[in-house]
Amino acid sequence: MTSKTFKPAENRGSTHTWTVGRAVGEFILILAALSILIPVIWVFFASFKSKSEFYGNPWAMPNGLHWQNYVSAFQDAKLGQYFGTSVIVTVMALAIVLVVALPCAYVLARFDFPAKRIIQVGIQAGLFINVNYIVVPIFLMLTDGDKLLIDIFPNGFFINNVFILALVYAATSLPFTIFLLQDFFVTIPTTYEEAALLDGASQFTIMTRIFFPMAGPAISMSMLFNFLSYWNDYIIAQTLMPPSADIDRRTVQVGLLNLMQTQKAATDYGRLYAGMVIVMIPVLIFYALVQKKLLETSNMGGIK
Template identity: 30%
Template sequence: MTTATAAAPAEVYAGAPRRTVITRIVDRLGGGAVQVVMVLLGLFWLVPTLGLMVVSLRSVKVNSAEGWWTVFTKPAELTIQNYSNLLASGFTASFWNTVFITVPTTILVIGIAAMAAYAFAWMDFPGRDLGFLIVVGLLIVPIQIALIPVASFYGGVGIFGTIPGVVLFHVAFGLPFAIFLLRNFFVGIPSSLLEAARMDGASEVTIFIRVVFPLGKPAIASLGIFQFLWVWNDMLIALVFANPENQPMTKALQSQMRQFGSNVDILSSGAFLSLIIPLVLFFAFQRYFVQGMMAGSVK
Protein backbone atom coordinates (compact mmCIF):
# COMPACT_ATOMS: atom_id res chain seq x y z
CA MET A 1 0.00 0.00 0.00
CA THR A 2 2.86 2.31 0.88
CA THR A 3 4.73 1.43 -2.31
CA ALA A 4 1.69 2.13 -4.48
CA THR A 5 1.21 5.43 -2.77
CA ALA A 6 4.80 6.40 -3.26
CA ALA A 7 4.74 5.38 -6.91
CA ALA A 8 1.67 7.48 -7.66
CA PRO A 9 2.45 10.80 -9.31
CA ALA A 10 2.51 13.54 -6.77
CA GLU A 11 0.17 16.49 -7.32
CA VAL A 12 1.65 19.87 -6.64
CA TYR A 13 -0.75 22.33 -5.06
CA ALA A 14 -0.17 25.63 -6.75
CA GLY A 15 -2.36 27.63 -4.40
CA ALA A 16 -4.00 30.94 -5.30
CA PRO A 17 -2.66 32.77 -8.34
CA ARG A 18 -0.01 35.32 -7.59
CA ARG A 19 -1.40 38.83 -7.16
CA THR A 20 0.41 41.33 -9.30
CA VAL A 21 0.51 45.09 -8.89
CA ILE A 22 -2.05 45.52 -11.68
CA THR A 23 -4.41 43.06 -9.98
CA ARG A 24 -4.22 44.97 -6.71
CA ILE A 25 -4.87 48.29 -8.44
CA VAL A 26 -7.91 46.88 -10.22
CA ASP A 27 -9.26 45.46 -6.94
CA ARG A 28 -8.87 48.79 -5.16
CA LEU A 29 -10.54 50.67 -7.99
CA GLY A 30 -13.50 48.28 -8.01
CA GLY A 31 -16.97 49.05 -6.80
CA GLY A 32 -17.96 52.68 -6.40
CA ALA A 33 -14.90 54.17 -8.09
CA VAL A 34 -15.51 52.24 -11.32
CA GLN A 35 -19.16 53.28 -11.31
CA VAL A 36 -18.18 56.93 -10.93
CA VAL A 37 -15.77 56.63 -13.85
CA MET A 38 -18.43 54.98 -16.01
CA VAL A 39 -20.93 57.73 -15.17
CA LEU A 40 -18.36 60.39 -16.09
CA LEU A 41 -17.64 58.62 -19.39
CA GLY A 42 -21.37 58.46 -20.12
CA LEU A 43 -21.76 62.16 -19.43
CA PHE A 44 -18.76 62.92 -21.63
CA TRP A 45 -20.37 60.87 -24.43
CA LEU A 46 -23.53 62.98 -24.11
CA VAL A 47 -21.67 66.31 -24.40
CA PRO A 48 -22.07 66.57 -28.22
CA THR A 49 -25.78 65.81 -27.87
CA LEU A 50 -26.13 68.50 -25.22
CA GLY A 51 -24.25 70.97 -27.42
CA LEU A 52 -26.48 70.19 -30.39
CA MET A 53 -29.59 70.70 -28.26
CA VAL A 54 -28.35 74.07 -27.02
CA VAL A 55 -27.46 75.24 -30.53
CA SER A 56 -30.90 74.22 -31.75
CA LEU A 57 -32.47 76.37 -29.03
CA ARG A 58 -30.52 79.57 -29.78
CA SER A 59 -30.64 82.03 -32.64
CA VAL A 60 -28.14 82.07 -35.48
CA LYS A 61 -26.74 85.41 -34.30
CA VAL A 62 -26.02 84.13 -30.80
CA ASN A 63 -24.51 80.87 -32.06
CA SER A 64 -22.19 82.81 -34.36
CA ALA A 65 -21.02 85.12 -31.58
CA GLU A 66 -20.31 82.66 -28.77
CA GLY A 67 -19.98 79.00 -27.89
CA TRP A 68 -22.91 76.84 -26.78
CA TRP A 69 -21.46 76.40 -23.27
CA THR A 70 -22.24 80.03 -22.45
CA VAL A 71 -25.88 79.00 -22.08
CA PHE A 72 -25.19 78.14 -18.44
CA THR A 73 -24.64 81.84 -17.73
CA LYS A 74 -27.21 83.15 -20.24
CA PRO A 75 -30.22 80.82 -20.13
CA ALA A 76 -32.48 83.63 -21.38
CA GLU A 77 -31.03 83.13 -24.88
CA LEU A 78 -32.92 79.86 -25.30
CA THR A 79 -35.86 79.94 -27.69
CA ILE A 80 -38.00 77.52 -29.71
CA GLN A 81 -38.06 79.77 -32.75
CA ASN A 82 -35.69 77.45 -34.61
CA TYR A 83 -38.19 74.61 -34.37
CA SER A 84 -40.96 76.88 -35.60
CA ASN A 85 -38.79 77.74 -38.61
CA LEU A 86 -38.05 74.07 -39.12
CA LEU A 87 -41.72 73.12 -39.24
CA ALA A 88 -42.43 76.03 -41.57
CA SER A 89 -39.73 74.83 -43.97
CA GLY A 90 -41.62 71.60 -44.75
CA PHE A 91 -39.47 69.38 -42.55
CA THR A 92 -42.58 67.79 -41.06
CA ALA A 93 -43.21 65.87 -44.29
CA SER A 94 -39.66 64.50 -44.21
CA PHE A 95 -40.15 63.43 -40.60
CA TRP A 96 -43.28 61.44 -41.45
CA ASN A 97 -41.58 59.97 -44.51
CA THR A 98 -38.85 58.69 -42.20
CA VAL A 99 -41.48 57.16 -39.91
CA PHE A 100 -43.33 55.55 -42.85
CA ILE A 101 -40.06 54.04 -44.04
CA THR A 102 -38.56 52.95 -40.72
CA VAL A 103 -41.55 51.47 -38.89
CA PRO A 104 -42.81 49.14 -41.68
CA THR A 105 -39.26 48.06 -42.45
CA THR A 106 -38.55 47.16 -38.82
CA ILE A 107 -41.84 45.25 -38.45
CA LEU A 108 -41.38 43.31 -41.70
CA VAL A 109 -37.77 42.41 -40.96
CA ILE A 110 -38.61 41.16 -37.47
CA GLY A 111 -41.67 39.19 -38.60
CA ILE A 112 -40.10 37.53 -41.64
CA ALA A 113 -36.73 36.91 -39.96
CA ALA A 114 -38.32 35.38 -36.85
CA MET A 115 -40.31 32.87 -38.88
CA ALA A 116 -37.34 32.02 -41.09
CA ALA A 117 -35.03 31.70 -38.08
CA TYR A 118 -37.44 29.31 -36.37
CA ALA A 119 -37.57 27.18 -39.53
CA PHE A 120 -33.78 27.05 -39.80
CA ALA A 121 -33.40 26.27 -36.09
CA TRP A 122 -36.12 23.70 -35.36
CA MET A 123 -37.76 22.46 -38.55
CA ASP A 124 -36.31 19.70 -40.72
CA PHE A 125 -36.76 20.26 -44.45
CA PRO A 126 -34.68 19.58 -47.57
CA GLY A 127 -31.96 22.15 -48.18
CA ARG A 128 -32.15 23.67 -44.72
CA ASP A 129 -28.40 23.78 -44.10
CA LEU A 130 -27.66 24.97 -47.64
CA GLY A 131 -30.28 27.68 -47.31
CA PHE A 132 -28.77 28.91 -44.06
CA LEU A 133 -25.30 28.97 -45.62
CA ILE A 134 -26.69 31.13 -48.43
CA VAL A 135 -28.17 33.49 -45.83
CA VAL A 136 -24.81 33.73 -44.07
CA GLY A 137 -23.11 34.37 -47.42
CA LEU A 138 -25.49 37.25 -48.11
CA LEU A 139 -24.13 39.04 -45.04
CA ILE A 140 -20.99 39.99 -46.95
CA VAL A 141 -22.77 41.30 -50.04
CA PRO A 142 -22.30 45.10 -50.14
CA ILE A 143 -25.35 47.25 -50.75
CA GLN A 144 -23.59 49.28 -53.42
CA ILE A 145 -23.48 46.45 -55.98
CA ALA A 146 -27.28 46.19 -55.92
CA LEU A 147 -28.11 49.88 -56.37
CA ILE A 148 -28.08 49.97 -60.19
CA PRO A 149 -29.80 46.59 -60.80
CA VAL A 150 -32.50 47.30 -58.24
CA ALA A 151 -33.00 50.84 -59.56
CA SER A 152 -33.47 49.42 -63.06
CA PHE A 153 -35.93 46.83 -61.74
CA TYR A 154 -37.86 49.46 -59.78
CA GLY A 155 -38.10 51.62 -62.88
CA GLY A 156 -39.56 48.70 -64.82
CA VAL A 157 -42.25 47.92 -62.24
CA GLY A 158 -43.02 51.57 -61.49
CA ILE A 159 -42.01 51.87 -57.83
CA PHE A 160 -38.79 53.86 -58.25
CA GLY A 161 -38.80 56.93 -56.03
CA THR A 162 -41.63 55.67 -53.84
CA ILE A 163 -41.66 54.84 -50.14
CA PRO A 164 -42.60 51.16 -50.75
CA GLY A 165 -39.53 50.84 -52.97
CA VAL A 166 -37.26 52.16 -50.22
CA VAL A 167 -38.92 49.86 -47.67
CA LEU A 168 -38.50 46.77 -49.85
CA PHE A 169 -34.81 47.51 -50.38
CA HIS A 170 -34.20 47.89 -46.64
CA VAL A 171 -36.12 44.70 -45.90
CA ALA A 172 -34.17 42.69 -48.47
CA PHE A 173 -30.78 43.76 -47.11
CA GLY A 174 -31.84 43.61 -43.47
CA LEU A 175 -33.08 40.02 -43.53
CA PRO A 176 -29.74 38.13 -43.73
CA PHE A 177 -28.36 39.58 -40.51
CA ALA A 178 -31.76 39.35 -38.80
CA ILE A 179 -32.18 35.67 -39.68
CA PHE A 180 -28.62 34.91 -38.62
CA LEU A 181 -29.04 36.66 -35.27
CA LEU A 182 -32.42 35.16 -34.37
CA ARG A 183 -31.55 31.65 -35.56
CA ASN A 184 -28.50 31.56 -33.30
CA PHE A 185 -30.71 32.66 -30.41
CA PHE A 186 -33.54 30.23 -31.13
CA VAL A 187 -31.24 27.18 -31.21
CA GLY A 188 -30.43 27.91 -27.56
CA ILE A 189 -34.04 27.34 -26.50
CA PRO A 190 -34.35 23.96 -24.72
CA SER A 191 -35.71 21.35 -27.10
CA SER A 192 -37.73 19.81 -24.27
CA LEU A 193 -40.08 22.81 -24.35
CA LEU A 194 -40.80 22.31 -28.04
CA GLU A 195 -41.18 18.55 -27.69
CA ALA A 196 -43.63 19.01 -24.81
CA ALA A 197 -45.69 21.40 -26.93
CA ARG A 198 -45.71 18.93 -29.84
CA MET A 199 -46.81 16.12 -27.54
CA ASP A 200 -49.72 18.32 -26.44
CA GLY A 201 -50.78 18.59 -30.07
CA ALA A 202 -49.50 22.10 -30.81
CA SER A 203 -48.75 22.91 -34.42
CA GLU A 204 -45.53 24.56 -35.56
CA VAL A 205 -47.34 27.89 -35.85
CA THR A 206 -48.65 27.59 -32.30
CA ILE A 207 -45.20 26.65 -30.98
CA PHE A 208 -43.66 29.62 -32.75
CA ILE A 209 -46.26 32.11 -31.48
CA ARG A 210 -46.68 30.87 -27.90
CA VAL A 211 -43.28 29.39 -27.06
CA VAL A 212 -40.44 30.57 -29.29
CA PHE A 213 -41.53 34.16 -29.92
CA PRO A 214 -42.06 35.05 -26.21
CA LEU A 215 -38.75 33.43 -25.22
CA GLY A 216 -37.00 35.31 -28.01
CA LYS A 217 -38.07 38.77 -26.86
CA PRO A 218 -34.55 39.88 -25.79
CA ALA A 219 -33.03 39.00 -29.18
CA ILE A 220 -36.03 40.37 -31.06
CA ALA A 221 -35.85 43.65 -29.12
CA SER A 222 -32.12 43.94 -29.86
CA LEU A 223 -32.77 43.29 -33.53
CA GLY A 224 -35.58 45.85 -33.54
CA ILE A 225 -33.28 48.52 -32.10
CA PHE A 226 -30.52 47.74 -34.58
CA GLN A 227 -32.87 47.72 -37.56
CA PHE A 228 -34.65 50.89 -36.49
CA LEU A 229 -31.38 52.78 -36.08
CA TRP A 230 -29.97 51.55 -39.39
CA VAL A 231 -33.02 52.61 -41.38
CA TRP A 232 -33.68 55.81 -39.44
CA ASN A 233 -30.11 57.06 -40.00
CA ASP A 234 -29.75 55.79 -43.57
CA MET A 235 -29.00 58.29 -46.29
CA LEU A 236 -27.50 56.23 -49.14
CA ILE A 237 -30.70 54.36 -50.01
CA ALA A 238 -32.74 57.54 -49.63
CA LEU A 239 -30.45 59.44 -52.00
CA VAL A 240 -30.83 56.76 -54.67
CA PHE A 241 -34.43 55.57 -54.37
CA ALA A 242 -36.44 58.43 -52.78
CA ASN A 243 -37.89 61.30 -54.77
CA PRO A 244 -37.88 64.81 -53.22
CA GLU A 245 -41.51 64.46 -52.14
CA ASN A 246 -40.72 61.13 -50.43
CA GLN A 247 -37.34 62.05 -48.95
CA PRO A 248 -36.63 61.17 -45.28
CA MET A 249 -34.99 63.51 -42.79
CA THR A 250 -31.44 62.46 -43.63
CA LYS A 251 -31.85 63.48 -47.25
CA ALA A 252 -33.66 66.68 -46.29
CA LEU A 253 -30.82 67.67 -43.94
CA GLN A 254 -28.23 66.80 -46.57
CA SER A 255 -29.92 69.14 -49.03
CA GLN A 256 -29.62 71.96 -46.47
CA MET A 257 -25.86 71.51 -46.10
CA ARG A 258 -25.19 73.62 -49.18
CA GLN A 259 -26.23 76.71 -47.25
CA PHE A 260 -24.79 75.78 -43.88
CA GLY A 261 -23.72 79.32 -42.94
CA SER A 262 -27.20 80.79 -43.34
CA ASN A 263 -29.45 78.01 -42.07
CA VAL A 264 -27.62 76.51 -39.10
CA ASP A 265 -30.84 77.01 -37.12
CA ILE A 266 -32.71 74.56 -39.37
CA LEU A 267 -29.82 72.10 -39.50
CA SER A 268 -29.29 72.00 -35.74
CA SER A 269 -32.97 71.66 -34.84
CA GLY A 270 -33.52 69.07 -37.59
CA ALA A 271 -30.47 67.06 -36.55
CA PHE A 272 -31.53 67.08 -32.89
CA LEU A 273 -35.05 66.02 -33.82
CA SER A 274 -33.67 63.13 -35.86
CA LEU A 275 -31.39 62.19 -32.95
CA ILE A 276 -33.77 62.36 -30.01
CA ILE A 277 -36.20 59.67 -31.19
CA PRO A 278 -33.55 56.91 -31.55
CA LEU A 279 -32.17 57.89 -28.14
CA VAL A 280 -35.60 57.61 -26.53
CA LEU A 281 -36.14 54.24 -28.23
CA PHE A 282 -32.79 52.91 -27.03
CA PHE A 283 -33.26 53.99 -23.42
CA ALA A 284 -36.82 52.64 -23.41
CA PHE A 285 -35.70 49.15 -24.51
CA GLN A 286 -32.15 49.07 -23.14
CA ARG A 287 -33.03 46.27 -20.70
CA TYR A 288 -34.03 43.97 -23.56
CA PHE A 289 -31.07 45.19 -25.58
CA VAL A 290 -28.59 44.14 -22.90
CA GLN A 291 -30.33 40.80 -22.45
CA GLY A 292 -30.17 40.16 -26.17
CA MET A 293 -26.48 41.00 -26.32
CA MET A 294 -25.71 38.69 -23.38
CA ALA A 295 -27.91 35.85 -24.62
CA GLY A 296 -25.88 32.79 -25.40
CA SER A 297 -22.69 34.14 -23.83
CA VAL A 298 -23.07 31.84 -20.82
CA LYS A 299 -23.98 28.17 -21.26
Protein backbone atom coordinates (compact mmCIF):
# COMPACT_ATOMS: atom_id res chain seq x y z
CA MET A 1 0.00 0.00 0.00
CA THR A 2 1.55 3.23 -1.10
CA SER A 3 1.18 6.33 0.97
CA LYS A 4 0.24 9.53 -0.73
CA THR A 5 1.06 12.99 0.35
CA PHE A 6 -1.82 15.38 -0.03
CA LYS A 7 -1.06 19.03 -0.62
CA PRO A 8 -3.63 21.72 -0.11
CA ALA A 9 -4.84 23.36 -3.25
CA GLU A 10 -3.28 26.70 -3.95
CA ASN A 11 -5.48 29.69 -3.52
CA ARG A 12 -4.94 31.30 -6.85
CA GLY A 13 -7.01 34.32 -5.99
CA SER A 14 -5.14 35.10 -2.75
CA THR A 15 -2.53 37.28 -4.44
CA HIS A 16 -5.18 39.11 -6.41
CA THR A 17 -7.34 39.60 -3.34
CA TRP A 18 -4.41 40.84 -1.32
CA THR A 19 -3.45 43.32 -4.05
CA VAL A 20 -6.99 44.66 -4.37
CA GLY A 21 -7.37 44.92 -0.58
CA ARG A 22 -4.10 46.76 -0.27
CA ALA A 23 -5.03 49.14 -3.09
CA VAL A 24 -8.39 49.89 -1.49
CA GLY A 25 -6.72 50.49 1.87
CA GLU A 26 -4.13 52.81 0.38
CA PHE A 27 -6.83 54.68 -1.52
CA ILE A 28 -8.80 55.25 1.69
CA LEU A 29 -5.65 56.41 3.48
CA ILE A 30 -4.89 58.85 0.66
CA LEU A 31 -8.42 60.27 0.85
CA ALA A 32 -8.13 60.64 4.62
CA ALA A 33 -4.75 62.36 4.29
CA LEU A 34 -6.05 64.74 1.61
CA SER A 35 -9.11 65.60 3.70
CA ILE A 36 -6.72 66.80 6.42
CA LEU A 37 -3.93 68.22 4.28
CA ILE A 38 -5.97 70.30 1.83
CA PRO A 39 -7.71 72.48 4.47
CA VAL A 40 -4.39 73.03 6.27
CA ILE A 41 -2.65 74.11 3.05
CA TRP A 42 -5.59 76.32 2.13
CA VAL A 43 -5.52 78.06 5.54
CA PHE A 44 -1.75 78.54 5.21
CA PHE A 45 -1.99 80.24 1.82
CA ALA A 46 -5.07 82.23 2.84
CA SER A 47 -3.12 83.67 5.77
CA PHE A 48 -0.93 85.57 3.27
CA LYS A 49 -3.81 87.14 1.36
CA SER A 50 -4.74 90.78 1.62
CA LYS A 51 -8.24 91.85 2.53
CA SER A 52 -9.23 92.61 -1.06
CA GLU A 53 -8.14 89.19 -2.37
CA PHE A 54 -10.92 87.40 -0.43
CA TYR A 55 -13.59 89.09 -2.54
CA GLY A 56 -12.39 87.28 -5.66
CA ASN A 57 -11.74 83.57 -6.10
CA PRO A 58 -11.27 82.06 -2.61
CA TRP A 59 -9.20 79.21 -4.10
CA ALA A 60 -6.76 81.50 -5.92
CA MET A 61 -3.17 81.70 -4.78
CA PRO A 62 -2.14 84.88 -2.92
CA ASN A 63 -0.59 87.60 -5.06
CA GLY A 64 2.18 88.03 -2.51
CA LEU A 65 3.25 87.30 1.03
CA HIS A 66 1.17 89.67 3.14
CA TRP A 67 3.12 89.29 6.40
CA GLN A 68 1.15 92.11 7.99
CA ASN A 69 -1.59 89.58 8.79
CA TYR A 70 0.74 87.77 11.19
CA VAL A 71 1.99 91.01 12.72
CA SER A 72 -1.56 92.21 13.30
CA ALA A 73 -2.68 88.89 14.74
CA PHE A 74 0.37 88.63 17.01
CA GLN A 75 0.36 92.22 18.29
CA ASP A 76 -2.92 94.03 17.65
CA ALA A 77 -5.11 91.01 18.50
CA LYS A 78 -2.81 90.13 21.48
CA LEU A 79 -2.42 86.60 20.13
CA GLY A 80 1.26 86.71 21.06
CA GLN A 81 0.36 87.35 24.70
CA TYR A 82 -2.20 84.54 24.69
CA PHE A 83 0.30 82.28 22.93
CA GLY A 84 2.82 82.84 25.71
CA THR A 85 0.20 82.05 28.36
CA SER A 86 -0.66 78.76 26.62
CA VAL A 87 3.01 77.78 26.38
CA ILE A 88 3.59 78.43 30.09
CA VAL A 89 0.44 76.56 31.15
CA THR A 90 1.12 73.61 28.86
CA VAL A 91 4.75 73.21 29.92
CA MET A 92 3.85 73.39 33.62
CA ALA A 93 0.99 70.90 33.22
CA LEU A 94 3.21 68.44 31.35
CA ALA A 95 5.91 68.74 34.01
CA ILE A 96 3.43 68.18 36.85
CA VAL A 97 1.80 65.16 35.25
CA LEU A 98 5.19 63.59 34.50
CA VAL A 99 6.49 64.08 38.04
CA VAL A 100 3.35 62.54 39.55
CA ALA A 101 2.35 59.89 36.99
CA LEU A 102 5.73 58.22 36.40
CA PRO A 103 6.45 57.07 39.98
CA CYS A 104 2.77 56.22 40.57
CA ALA A 105 2.63 54.04 37.47
CA TYR A 106 5.93 52.37 38.37
CA VAL A 107 4.80 51.50 41.90
CA LEU A 108 1.42 50.17 40.72
CA ALA A 109 3.08 48.04 38.06
CA ARG A 110 6.01 46.57 39.98
CA PHE A 111 4.91 46.28 43.63
CA ASP A 112 2.15 44.55 45.57
CA PHE A 113 0.69 46.33 48.59
CA PRO A 114 -2.66 46.59 50.41
CA ALA A 115 -5.43 48.51 48.62
CA LYS A 116 -3.53 48.32 45.33
CA ARG A 117 -6.57 46.96 43.50
CA ILE A 118 -8.78 49.70 44.91
CA ILE A 119 -6.39 52.38 43.66
CA GLN A 120 -6.24 50.79 40.22
CA VAL A 121 -10.02 50.65 40.00
CA GLY A 122 -10.21 54.29 41.05
CA ILE A 123 -7.73 55.30 38.34
CA GLN A 124 -9.63 53.30 35.73
CA ALA A 125 -12.88 54.94 36.84
CA GLY A 126 -11.25 58.33 36.26
CA LEU A 127 -10.89 57.46 32.59
CA PHE A 128 -14.66 57.71 32.17
CA ILE A 129 -14.97 61.20 33.66
CA ASN A 130 -15.26 63.96 31.07
CA VAL A 131 -13.59 67.00 32.53
CA ASN A 132 -15.94 69.32 30.65
CA TYR A 133 -18.80 67.98 32.75
CA ILE A 134 -17.14 68.85 36.05
CA VAL A 135 -15.68 72.25 35.12
CA VAL A 136 -18.50 74.07 36.95
CA PRO A 137 -17.92 72.21 40.27
CA ILE A 138 -14.19 72.91 39.89
CA PHE A 139 -14.90 76.60 39.34
CA LEU A 140 -17.20 76.79 42.36
CA MET A 141 -14.63 74.99 44.53
CA LEU A 142 -11.89 77.41 43.50
CA THR A 143 -14.19 80.38 44.00
CA ASP A 144 -14.93 79.22 47.56
CA GLY A 145 -11.20 78.92 48.12
CA ASP A 146 -10.73 82.54 47.04
CA LYS A 147 -13.41 83.59 49.53
CA LEU A 148 -11.51 81.90 52.34
CA LEU A 149 -8.25 83.61 51.35
CA ILE A 150 -9.73 87.03 50.61
CA ASP A 151 -7.90 88.59 53.57
CA ILE A 152 -4.53 87.31 52.30
CA PHE A 153 -5.19 87.64 48.55
CA PRO A 154 -7.76 90.44 47.99
CA ASN A 155 -7.58 90.00 44.21
CA GLY A 156 -8.01 86.23 44.40
CA PHE A 157 -5.55 83.39 44.09
CA PHE A 158 -7.20 80.33 42.54
CA ILE A 159 -9.08 82.06 39.73
CA ASN A 160 -7.07 83.64 36.90
CA ASN A 161 -3.90 81.87 37.99
CA VAL A 162 -1.82 80.10 35.33
CA PHE A 163 -0.37 77.65 37.85
CA ILE A 164 -3.83 76.62 39.09
CA LEU A 165 -4.97 76.14 35.50
CA ALA A 166 -1.93 73.94 34.82
CA LEU A 167 -2.63 72.02 38.04
CA VAL A 168 -6.24 71.37 36.96
CA TYR A 169 -5.04 70.18 33.55
CA ALA A 170 -2.51 67.82 35.13
CA ALA A 171 -4.96 66.47 37.71
CA THR A 172 -7.64 65.69 35.14
CA SER A 173 -5.17 63.88 32.84
CA LEU A 174 -3.52 61.77 35.55
CA PRO A 175 -5.87 58.74 35.21
CA PHE A 176 -5.11 58.32 31.51
CA THR A 177 -1.36 58.89 31.93
CA ILE A 178 -0.97 56.53 34.88
CA PHE A 179 -3.07 53.85 33.19
CA LEU A 180 -1.01 54.02 29.99
CA LEU A 181 2.38 54.02 31.71
CA GLN A 182 1.38 51.28 34.14
CA ASP A 183 0.47 48.93 31.30
CA PHE A 184 3.86 49.59 29.72
CA PHE A 185 5.83 49.05 32.94
CA VAL A 186 4.10 45.70 33.50
CA THR A 187 5.46 44.36 30.21
CA ILE A 188 9.12 44.99 31.15
CA PRO A 189 10.77 41.70 32.24
CA THR A 190 11.82 41.33 35.87
CA THR A 191 15.34 40.31 34.82
CA TYR A 192 16.27 43.99 34.52
CA GLU A 193 15.34 44.60 38.15
CA GLU A 194 17.10 41.45 39.35
CA ALA A 195 20.31 42.31 37.53
CA ALA A 196 20.27 45.87 38.89
CA LEU A 197 19.61 44.65 42.45
CA LEU A 198 22.53 42.26 42.20
CA ASP A 199 24.71 45.21 41.22
CA GLY A 200 23.58 47.06 44.35
CA ALA A 201 21.23 49.55 42.72
CA SER A 202 18.45 51.07 44.80
CA GLN A 203 14.79 51.05 43.80
CA PHE A 204 15.00 54.76 42.96
CA THR A 205 17.98 54.13 40.69
CA ILE A 206 16.19 51.23 38.99
CA MET A 207 13.15 53.39 38.43
CA THR A 208 14.97 56.44 37.07
CA ARG A 209 17.90 54.82 35.25
CA ILE A 210 16.27 51.69 33.81
CA PHE A 211 12.49 51.89 33.65
CA PHE A 212 12.01 55.54 32.75
CA PRO A 213 14.38 55.44 29.73
CA MET A 214 12.81 52.17 28.56
CA ALA A 215 9.35 53.77 28.81
CA GLY A 216 10.33 56.55 26.42
CA PRO A 217 7.82 55.54 23.70
CA ALA A 218 4.92 55.30 26.15
CA ILE A 219 5.92 58.60 27.76
CA SER A 220 6.03 60.28 24.35
CA MET A 221 2.58 58.95 23.46
CA SER A 222 1.04 60.12 26.72
CA MET A 223 2.70 63.52 26.42
CA LEU A 224 1.41 63.95 22.88
CA PHE A 225 -2.18 63.24 23.89
CA ASN A 226 -1.85 65.46 26.95
CA PHE A 227 -0.26 68.26 24.95
CA LEU A 228 -3.11 68.22 22.45
CA SER A 229 -5.63 68.20 25.30
CA TYR A 230 -4.02 71.17 27.08
CA TRP A 231 -3.25 73.22 23.98
CA ASN A 232 -6.67 72.81 22.36
CA ASP A 233 -8.71 73.31 25.52
CA TYR A 234 -11.23 76.10 25.51
CA ILE A 235 -13.90 75.41 28.14
CA ILE A 236 -11.65 75.07 31.19
CA ALA A 237 -9.44 78.01 30.21
CA GLN A 238 -12.46 80.21 29.51
CA THR A 239 -13.97 79.30 32.90
CA LEU A 240 -10.90 79.53 35.13
CA MET A 241 -9.15 82.44 33.34
CA PRO A 242 -11.83 85.11 32.86
CA PRO A 243 -10.45 88.43 31.57
CA SER A 244 -10.72 91.39 33.91
CA ALA A 245 -10.00 95.08 33.65
CA ASP A 246 -6.39 94.80 34.81
CA ILE A 247 -5.54 91.13 34.07
CA ASP A 248 -5.88 89.41 30.70
CA ARG A 249 -4.33 85.94 30.91
CA ARG A 250 -6.46 84.17 28.36
CA THR A 251 -5.00 81.21 26.52
CA VAL A 252 -4.48 81.09 22.79
CA GLN A 253 -7.67 79.11 22.06
CA VAL A 254 -9.81 81.66 23.90
CA GLY A 255 -7.96 84.46 22.18
CA LEU A 256 -8.39 82.79 18.79
CA LEU A 257 -12.16 82.55 19.23
CA ASN A 258 -12.33 86.22 20.12
CA LEU A 259 -10.18 86.98 17.08
CA MET A 260 -12.51 84.95 14.88
CA GLN A 261 -15.56 86.86 16.10
CA THR A 262 -13.82 90.23 15.67
CA GLN A 263 -12.36 89.56 12.23
CA LYS A 264 -15.59 88.09 10.84
CA ALA A 265 -17.33 91.31 11.74
CA ALA A 266 -14.50 93.32 10.17
CA THR A 267 -14.23 90.90 7.18
CA ASP A 268 -10.45 90.77 7.72
CA TYR A 269 -10.04 87.07 7.05
CA GLY A 270 -6.31 87.26 6.39
CA ARG A 271 -5.56 88.07 10.01
CA LEU A 272 -8.01 85.37 11.10
CA TYR A 273 -6.24 82.65 9.11
CA ALA A 274 -2.85 83.94 10.29
CA GLY A 275 -4.04 83.37 13.85
CA MET A 276 -5.06 79.82 12.96
CA VAL A 277 -1.61 79.10 11.55
CA ILE A 278 0.04 80.49 14.69
CA VAL A 279 -2.05 78.11 16.81
CA MET A 280 -1.26 75.09 14.60
CA ILE A 281 2.53 75.54 14.49
CA PRO A 282 3.31 74.27 18.05
CA VAL A 283 1.20 71.14 17.47
CA LEU A 284 3.10 70.30 14.29
CA ILE A 285 6.47 70.95 15.95
CA PHE A 286 5.66 68.83 18.99
CA TYR A 287 4.41 65.96 16.82
CA ALA A 288 7.59 66.11 14.73
CA LEU A 289 9.67 65.84 17.91
CA VAL A 290 7.88 62.77 19.29
CA GLN A 291 7.11 61.05 15.98
CA LYS A 292 10.12 58.72 16.20
CA LYS A 293 9.14 57.54 19.69
CA LEU A 294 5.54 56.99 18.57
CA LEU A 295 6.75 54.76 15.74
CA GLU A 296 8.81 52.78 18.25
CA THR A 297 5.66 52.25 20.30
CA SER A 298 3.70 50.94 17.32
CA ASN A 299 6.55 48.63 16.29
CA MET A 300 6.86 47.19 19.80
CA GLY A 301 3.16 46.56 19.91
CA GLY A 302 3.33 44.71 16.62
CA ILE A 303 6.19 42.51 17.80
CA LYS A 304 4.36 41.60 21.02
